[in-house]
Every structure is written in structure tokens, then in C-alpha cells.
Amino acid sequence: MADKKTIKFEIVTPENTVLSKEIIQVTVPTQDGEITILPEHIPLVSILRPGVLEIKTIDQEMEIVSVSGGFIDVLRDKVVILADTAERAEELDEERIVAAKTKAESAKAEALNHEDYDLSAVSVKLEVALARERALHKWRKLKNVK
Amino acid sequence: MAKTKEISRRIKSIGNTKKITRAMEMVAAAKMRKAIEAVLRTRTYANLSWETVLHLSAMANGDGELRHPLLTNRAETKKAAIILITSNRGMCGAYNTAVISKAKESIKLHPDVPVEFILVGKKGATVYSQKQIVAAEFPKSDALTDSAEVVPIIKMAIADFLSAKYDKVFVAYTDFVSPAKQVPRVKQLLPVDIKAEDEFLGIVGDPKVSVTKDLIAEKGKQHLHANSGFEYIFEPSPEEVLDKIIPRLLEVQIYQALLEANASEHSSRMSAMHQATEAATEMVSELTLFYNKARQAGITAEIAEISAGANALLD
CATH class of the missing domain: 1.10.287 (Helix Hairpins)
Incomplete structure (x- = not known):
């Protein structure tokens, strides 16, 4: 990780903000299959299906979050997940x-x-x-x- | 004596009113706390989703080939609708009047466009007496728990918009800023349009961070490709994504507007009742003074009478 490209990542649900962190990669379950988003990803909007989000934070930690559907909005250095519901695995x-x-x-x-x-x-x-x-x-x- | 009796009766009745207003104040305070919690929880989601929708609309109204009926402006506005969110009950100060007059102000700015109202909440019915046309009335539950409640409202709005019954749909609601401050607002819901007149733009929630075109343009520059403008990839396909995402996000907007309105209603009821309680206290103390004065005057008069009678006997 010579270059420090990161993504501002946020998962929000109507109830709360589940996660808001700087990350280096995230794998999301979309309707067409899983996609992995790295920094500098082209802007993208897609529909999520129920599944598991795998997030790698800047300190190389893995975070697992389950979602029950929603949308993903990818901007140049920012990823927003508008989930219907989402829970962190440890919870x-x-x-x-x-x-x-x-x-x-x-x-x-x-x-x-x-x-x-x-x-x-x-x-x-x-x-x-x-x-x-x-x-x-x-x-x-x-x-x-x- | 008759006068003191009358005053004491009034003191009693005002005292009773005071008890009621104080109880209402406390109930409103408790409800307000809950409503504020609900509003704050959803705000981030609503704001972020509105941002997404505006990005999409900026793109759809650009020169790209992407077109979606819910995002596209019509050439002329023949008819508009306002979804008016009011309370079910009164006793909340100027809350309902403020939002209704705000809606009417916006109508006055565009006198050539006929407007129909879609009412949410019972108190909206006052627009009937103001010679406005009402297209529909929806009930509003006092404790909003589920965004499913707004589905029929948004379904009707979208259907009527798509069938060209309306060319624009607005929502008029009261924005909750703090327990002491609520701002009535009119916001354009359909078509979702970044170029809409500033007066109608706005993120639900914080009036300080209300979205202006500059902000969106700046965001676009920051987050999206500088040279390709607002270019998004859609998966699976633009139509499919937009068909799903826009109604859902509009639903969230209306839901948020309802939550904001609820929080505002309870706070303004609380402060109205607080004022009423204070006014009652003041009135009671004033009347007590009058009562004592009248009582004393009565006693003085009686003594004067007795001593006058005694004097007469002595003579």
C-alpha cells in the first residue's frame, strides 16, 4: 500500500448510521452478482440484494456487515450504501x-x-x-x- | 358579595384550565422527545438519499441519453399539486397556519398555475374554506413508526404525475430545527430537478445545509469525473435502477417530511401550552388581587354600614 488511496465509506439505514469509515476496499452483493469496489472506481449506482458486505478498513481490518437490500451509490472517492436494514456481524x-x-x-x-x-x-x-x-x-x- | 363570588368562580375555572394546559405541555414534551429521536435517526439516510437523487437528476437533465419520466421537466406547468402536511389536532400555536400560509405564498408567486392540494393530517381541511381545490385526503397517525404509511401517498403522487394530471408535485411541511424553532418549507418533489428554483430546493432537516446548485456542482467536480460531467454506470440497467431507486427514495423523503412535521408539531404544541400555562398563572394572580380588593371593599362597606347604624341609634 504505497499510495494511500482510500474511500470514504458510509452505510446508512432509515434507523441509524451503521458504519462510517475510511476504507480501502469493499465487496457488495448487487443484483447482478458481487462486485468489489476499490479506490478510484468509476461512479456507479446499483441495486443491492440481501447479502454480506466485506469491508477492508485502512488498518487492514475486515468488517462484516449484513444488508437486507437497498442501493449503492459510488462516487469518485466516496461510497454510500443506502440500506433498508444493515447489521454489523458482531452485533x-x-x-x-x-x-x-x-x-x-x-x-x-x-x-x-x-x-x-x-x-x-x-x-x-x-x-x-x-x-x-x-x-x-x-x-x-x-x-x-x- | 356577588362580585367576590363571581371572581372566585373565575379563578377556579382558570386554575382548572391551567391544570389541563400543564398536563398537555408535559405530554407534548414526552412525545416531542420521541419524535426528535425518530427524526434524527432518519435524517442522515434521507439527506444522503436526496443527494443521490439530485445527482441522478443532474445527469438525467444533462445531455446524456438517459431520460427518466420522474426526472424530466415538462415544457410547461399546466397544473401542480401540493402535499400539505399538517397536524391532526389543534392547540399547537401557529403551527398549522404557518405551513398553510407558506404554501399559499408559493402559489401566489405563480398565479397562472392551478394548484390542487393533497392533505395529510386533519387540520389541512382549513384550505377548503379558503377556496382551494383538494384532490385527496390522507389520514396521519400520531405516532409514525413505519415508512409503509407513506406508500399510498407517494404512489398516488407518482401515478398522477406520470399520467400528466400534474406537471409538478410539491410537499409543504414544517422543518424541525430545534425545539424552539420550526420552519415551514415547500419543496419540489416531482420532477426531481436540480435546476428547480432555489425557493423550492432543500434538504430535509438542516436549513443551514440546504442544498444549492453550487454545492451539487461542487460535489460533482469532487466526486465524479471532471471531464465527463455526471456520468454514472448503472447495474443492471439505467431503467431498472431508476425505476427502483426513485420511488423508494421519494418515499423516504415524504417519510422524513412527516417525521419532521411530527417533531415540529409536538415542539410547537409544547411551547404553546407552556405559554398558556404561564398566562393562566398570571391571570390567577391578577384575579386573586381583584378578589382580595373586592372582599376588603365589601368588609369596609359593611363596617361603615354597621357603624353608621350604631351612630344613628346613639343619636
């Missing part, structure tokens, strides 16, 4: 995630049997729960390795 609670997951799974199974149920809404809930679980696992792995 996630496994019990609640598992409970939410089982609930979402059963809801999805039920929705599959009833044609008039809103399957897409249920699937999104399940995806969000899965994304949180993945974020938690990734974070644990990261901390154990260290």
Missing part, C-alpha cells in the same frame, strides 16, 4: 437469526402450497435471514483464524 444474535430462519422457511413452505400467498415477500425474508447467518459465520471464521 448479530445467532438465536434470533435461527428462529427467523426457521420461521421464514416454514412460511415459504406454506406459501408454496397456497397460490394466493405472496411468495416473493416470504422469499426475501428468508434471504435476509440467510444473509445474516452467512455474515455471522464469516465473521466467526475470520476471528478464529486470527
